[in-house]
Amino acid sequence: MIDVPVLVVGGGPAGMSMSLLLDRFGIPNMLAEKRPSTTTHPKARGCTARTMEQFRVWGIEERVRKAALPQESDVACWCESLNGPLVAYTQPAPVQNTPAPRSIVPQDAVEEALADELATRPGVALRRRTEFLSLAQDAEVVTARLRDLDTGELLEVRARYLVGCDGANSRVRDAVGIEMEGPPTLALMANHYYRADVGHLPHVRSAIGFLVRPRDRSRPDVNVLATGPRGDRWLAVQKLRDGEEPMSEEDLIAFVREIWEIPDLPVQRINVMNWHMSAQVAQRFRCGRVFLAGDAAHRFPTAGGNGLNSGVQDVHNLAWKIAAVLSGHAAVSLVDTYEPERRPVAVSNTEFAVRNQGRMDEMDEAFRRRDEDPETWRRLLVDQDNQLHSDGQAMGYVYRSAAVVDDGSPLPPHDSRRYWPADRPGARFPHLWLDVDRTETTIDWFDTTFVLVCGPDADEWESTGTRLAGAGAPLRVRRLPHLLGPLTIRRDGAVLVRPDGHVAWQAPGAGAEAQLAVALDQVLAHVPDAASVAPSEARGVEA
Ligand SMILES: Cc1cc2nc3c(=O)[nH]c(=O)nc-3n(C[C@H](O)[C@H](O)[C@H](O)COP(=O)(O)OP(=O)(O)OC[C@H]3O[C@@H](n4cnc5c(N)ncnc54)[C@H](O)[C@@H]3O)c2cc1C
Numbered sequence: 001m002i003d004v005p006v007l008v009v010g011g012g013p014a015g016m017s018m019s020l021l022l023d024r025f026g027i028p029n030m031l032a033e034k035r036p037s038t039t040t041h042p043k044a045r046g047c048t049a050r051t052m053e054q055f056r057v058w059g060i061e062e063r064v065r066k067a068a069l070p071q072e073s074d075v076a077c078w079c080e081s082l083n084g085p086l087v088a089y090t091q092p093a094p095v096q097n098t099p100a101p102r103s104i105v106p107q108d109a110v111e112e113a114l115a116d117e118l119a120t121r122p123g124v125a126l127r128r129r130t131e132f133l134s135l136a137q138d139a140e141v142v143t144a145r146l147r148d149l150d151t152g153e154l155l156e157v158r159a160r161y162l163v164g165c166d167g168a169n170s171r172v173r174d175a176v177g178i179e180m181e182g183p184p185t186l187a188l189m190a191n192h193y194y195r196a197d198v199g200h201l202p203h204v205r206s207a208i209g210f211l212v213r214p215r216d217r218s219r220p221d222v223n224v225l226a227t228g229p230r231g232d233r234w235l236a237v238q239k240l241r242d243g244e245e246p247m248s249e250e251d252l253i254a255f256v257r258e259i260w261e262i263p264d265l266p267v268q269r270i271n272v273m274n275w276h277m278s279a280q281v282a283q284r285f286r287c288g289r290v291f292l293a294g295d296a297a298h299r300f301p302t303a304g305g306n307g308l309n310s311g312v313q314d315v316h317n318l319a320w321k322i323a324a325v326l327s328g329h330a331a332v333s334l335v336d337t338y339e340p341e342r343r344p345v346a347v348s349n350t351e352f353a354v355r356n357q358g359r360m361d362e363m364d365e366a367f368r369r370r371d372e373d374p375e376t377w378r379r380l381l382v383d384q385d386n387q388l389h390s391d392g393q394a395m396g397y398v399y400r401s402a403a404v405v406d407d408g409s410p411l412p413p414h415d416s417r418r419y420w421p422a423d424r425p426g427a428r429f430p431h432l433w434l435d436v437d438r439t440e441t442t443i444d445w446f447d448t449t450f451v452l453v454c455g456p457d458a459d460e461w462e463s464t465g466t467r468l469a470g471a472g473a474p475l476r477v478r479r480l481p482h483l484l485g486p487l488t489i490r491r492d493g494a495v496l497v498r499p500d501g502h503v504a505w506q507a508p509g510a511g512a513e514a515q516l517a518v519a520l521d522q523v524l525a526h527v528p529d530a531a532s533v534a535p536s537e538a539r540g541v542e543a
Contacts, residue, residue: 004030004125005326006456007144007159009132009172011037013107014294014311015165016114018319020058021212025124025323025448025499030157031124032146034131040194041273042227042235044308044444045208046074048394050428051309053443053501054316060113061100069229070205071095074104076351076388077207078367082224083261085205087179087367088381092391096433097419102394104208106227106235107308118533130155135162135175135290142289150263150512161322161335162290165311169353170296176287181278182350183490186301186357189277190246192236192269196256199231212227213367220247220362233270246274268541277301279354281311281346285339296347302388306349309394314342320448320499323405325534330524337401337525343393343398344516352416356387391419398426403498403523405505409488425506429453429497430486442480450475450520453495456482461494464513474499496520521528 011033011528018029045507047055047064055061075090095101107197118124129149135141142162146155173180179201198204220238225234237247238254247255253267278299283291292309319340325331363380370377393416404426412420412427421430434440443452450477454466465477480489489495489506496505498518505519 001143002030002155002157004028004157004159005161006030006322007032007146007157008140009130009162009164009297010166010294010451011035011115011126011168011312012165012294012310013044013110014115014296014315015163016111016118017054017312018163018165018293019124019126020114020118020121020316021315022323023118023121025327026123026418027326028123028321029125030159031118032130032144032157032190033126033128034149036129038111039108040192040346041271042108042225042233043191043273044107044110044302045104045225045227045235045307046303046305047105047110048309048311049098049100049391052103053098053431054312055113056100057444057447059116060117063113063116064105064110065103067113067228068105069208069226071101071103071224072206073207074102074388075207076209076211076384077203078211078363080212080213081261082203082210082212082259086210087370089207090381090388093385093391097391097395097421099209099433099438099443102391104226107180109228110308111491114285120229127429132166132171133263135172137162137288138320139291159306160289160326163315163318163322164290164292165294166296168295168299168518171424173292173296174283176290178292179283180280180299182278184278184280185276186279186354188240189283190238191273191275192205192238192247192252193227193272194236194252194256195268195270195450196260196265197230197232197234198260198262198265199215201217201231201260204231205229207444211363211367212528213364215368216519220244220255222255222259224431226373228344237539246272273490277357278352279454280351281343283344285314291335291338293318293342295531297342298350299352300350303360304349304353304354304390304393306353308391310346310349313345316500317342317399318337318454319523321447324474324524327474332525334403334523334525337403340401341403348397348414349393351394352387352390358382359387386417392416395419395428397428398422398424400426402525403504403521404502407520409506423487423489423495423503423506425503427503428501429495429503432480432487434481435453443501443524445476445478448499450499450504450523451497452477452516454479454498455489455491456480456485457491458510459508460492460506460513461516463517465494468517468520473517475520480510496523498523 293314
């Protein structure tokens with residue numbers, strides 16, 4: 001029997017992020033992954049600004065960006081063939097409100113960066129070629145049975161918590177009897193990953209993807225997606241029509257040569273993945289000591305690019321809670337707040353992705369009819385920005401649960417396209433550069449402890465926070481040099497921010513410092529009654 005505080009099952013982006021985060025919190029953990037290596041298929045192709053912000057804090061942002069397309073290629077292009085005419089491009093999204101803009105980067109490169117970082121972490125026991133089989137749990141522990149796929153040896157692992165990050169066909173989810181809600185199959189897809197060096201052509205890095213819609217309807221509709229910055233690796237995503245088979249290797253080679261109009265182009269298929277496009281969310285994200293995260297908890301259509309990103313955000317929400325409970329800073333009920341915070345985001349992401357898929361389908365039709373009906377075609381092209389520009393969806397969610405002391409202040413409007421920075425309870429604390437050289441941002445403050453963010457004149461709050469931290473509270477104190485833009489915090493006030501960068505509590509101005517310890521206790525679930533902390537006084541925006 002192996003004893004470990006947390007067992008993470010599945011080493012995709014969600015599982016590796018969970019393991020890495022737990023280690024950053026000082027929680028030893030085992031990561032069991034059945035494959036021998038990170039994915040050999042590029043799958044998802046973009047990290048949102050929110051995910052890149054986390055990679056920045058974890059020190060892997062630059063590694064990930066090295067494998068990315070240029071920033072301005074964050075657009076889609078419709079065409080009949082890749083040798084032109086390239087009929088229309090969407091607009092690149094504006095970069096604002098973040099120190100770490102969205103990156104167009106394939107999932108295999110993201111997984112490699114995470115795996116490299118994990119290899120340096122002493123608290124992570126990474127077991128590849130190790131398959132999760134089953135589990136049993138009681139009030140104290142969860143015991144999992146694993147199999148070493150090389151030796152056939154069976155292992156028993158006993159943990160305080162188990163996090164199932166084992167993907168869309170999660171065996172962990174089945175083991176605890178959690179059902180998925182929503183349609184399992186919206187479409188059948190085939191991803192063909194291949195090598196074809198066209199890096200010398202002028203337009204290859206100009207778009208994240210070329211949506212090739214041949215005039216000849218007997219030819220397949222394929223999205224040709226750039227994979228990496230060199231223009232030599234590509235993904236052809238084929239949406240299968242009724243009864244249609246995935247292209248054979250021979251068909252793929254012919255197709256690639258045809259769309260580039262280079263008859264002798266060397267093309268080498270690397271691998272193929274057939275998959276179901278689904279729109280499903282797990283009925284529950286937790287059963288006792290077992291949690292679900294990533295694709296194990298939700299599966300979206302890929303349009304809008306939320307699959308990988310939602311998984312990283314799930315574990316960013318869960319890891320600090322499990323760590324706070326295991327290190328004795330929080331009552332066990334803190335982890336109850338994971339599902340009420342993350343499930344609504346998964347539902348919203350599913351709805352957004354389904355809407356986006358509808359946009360893509362409408363576009364296909366309008367593209368083909370663009371000569372007869374140019375107005376519809378133009379309108380739908382402009383509308384594509386509503387899926388490709390989605391900072392609001394990526395950063396604008398506001399958590400509501402017992403781990404947030406709500407003060408009734410107005411909620412920013414939900415707008416999937418635009419992110420409205422807010423420092424109200426539950427919202428991501430906004431990014432502000434702290435120095436003229438733009439090297440440090442408020443986002444860098446939020447990592448492994450709570451942070452009391454003090455206004456420029458909040459001397460009393462600063463000394464109260466420092467005293468509390470000195471007495472052992474999981475808290476650091478930071479002072480804002482100025483109040484700019486979206487902040488409603490008073491110059492002599494403060495905001496308590498959770499380790500995941502979301503505001504836990506907004507304090508009133510000077511004179512109420514005793515409330516800090518109460519608020520922290522409440523968020524850490526030591527005080528069950530949400531009404532026990534007085535709501536902040538009405539606040540105005542400081543000049
Ligand atoms: C072919 C394909 C193409 C995709 N394209 C896109 C895209 O273009 N854009 C986009 O946003 N998303 C895309 N996705 C979705 C995206 O890849 C996922 O949302 C993302 O990988 C989810 O990460 P995850 O860590 O939750 O799960 P996964 O990446 O699926 O990782 C789960 C891990 O668990 C392991 N595992 C499974 N069962 C066990 C077990 N019993 N024991 C131990 N380990 C186990 C698996 O080997 C795997 O490594 C695609 C997915 C697929 C399959």
